[in-house]
Amino acid sequence: MNPPEIFDRAARRLRRDRIASRFAEADFLRSFMTEGLLERLNAVTREFGDVLDLGCFDAGLALPGTRIVRADPGFAFARAAGGVQCDEDRLPFADGSFDLIVSAGTLDQVNDLPGALSLIRRALRPDGLFLAAFTGGSTLATLRATFMAAERERPAARVHPQVNLLSAGDLLMRAGFALPVADSETLNVRYASLGRLIEDLRGMAATSLLVDRAPLSRAALMAAAERFSERADADGRVPEQFEVIYLTGWAPSPDQPKPARRGSATVSLAEALRSKR
Template sequence: MQPPEIFHRVARRLRRDRAADRFAEADFLRAFMVEGLTERLDAVTRQFEDVLDLGCFDAGMPLPGARVVRADPGFAFARAAGGVQCDEDRLPFAEGSFDLIVSAGTLDQVNDLPGALALIRRALRPDGLFLAAFTGGGTLATLRATLMAAEQERPAARVHPQVKLQSAGDLLMRAGFALPVADSETLTVRYGTLGRLLEDLRGMAATSLLTDRAPLSRSAIAQAAEGFAARADAGGRTPEQFEVIYLTGWAPSPDQPKPARRGSATVSLADALRPKP
């Protein structure tokens, strides 16, 4: 059974095409993600040869010393990077094409995320590495609250449904990844106005892509702007948070370390923790 289409695929491509020319003006969130992924990749003592940069935006993810395929859901980003235009849950790559797949900033807009992760694992060679970063459940809490308050009588979904950190590791396991790890970091940005936040979201192609989205009325926008300003700190700026979830997983391989067999320990935990005389 096909999962429901939560996000409008055509609107997603068009929003990304609209953002492509001026993305450098609003790339701070993806730059934060890329930095986190680069740190995790630098900790891996291994050279990768064939890499897929999935959701490449402006090809800003540094991947030296490897053959890199860039792919993006938007045509303009894919064309500028000399890559492939495709959705993450409809990958065109053959099984075992890559030994490393990285994705920064797009998996939070995928209709079939479990299916996308399964396709990513399939595209990896045995013992291949998958690293991803995307916004999670703690993102845009202030915006969500102000919009809800502005539409008290008939509130509508305005912010994308988001993956919780607790569920992220489970998704990796369901997709068949070995040694799955999910962790998160929070980026806080202070805004002078609601309009400036919305400009950033448009610039990073992160405005609503919900299939049943409806336009905000002028009165609701005005009320939301007032509510946003009312949450300002002593400096006159309103803090907004972006929770970034990082995923790390490996394609299964016989050579990988395995957890010890249950009951095989030769020393009890109590004995190991007991102070030595």
């Protein structure tokens, strides 16, 4: 049984194509994500040869000394990067193709995220590494509250549902990754107006892609802008947050360390603690 289609695949491709030539004007969030991913990668002591940059945008992720295949849900990004256009839950790559798969900024817009993670794990070679970053559940809390207040009588979903940190870790385990880790960071941005925030979201192709998204009336937009401005600080700016969830997982390998078998300890916890006194 196929999962329901939450996101409009055609709209996703179209919006990414529209912003491809000017993405550099709104790439701050993805730059924040890639910086976090590179920090995590630098902590790994092994080398990687074949890399998949999944959701490559403008191919800004640089990994010297590696062979990088670029892939993106948008045709324009994929073509400019000399890569492959594909959705993350419909990967065209053979099993065991890569040592490292990196994804920054797209997994929050995937219809079948569990399926996508399983395909990613299969595309890795044994002991291959998967690193990902995407926006999590507390992202755009101010924007959500603003539209809820503006459309109180007939509220509509204006921001798509997002994965929380606990669920992200569970999804890694379900997909069969070894040594799974999920953690998060928050990027705070201050905006002078609702229009400026929406402009940024459009510039990074991050506006709602829900299949059943409702049109936004001019009256509702004006009311939301007023509610947004009411939240301004002393400098006339409104704080908004982007929660970035990071995933780290390894393709299973016989050489990896494994947790000790339950009940195999030779010293009790109480004895261990007594010995430190």
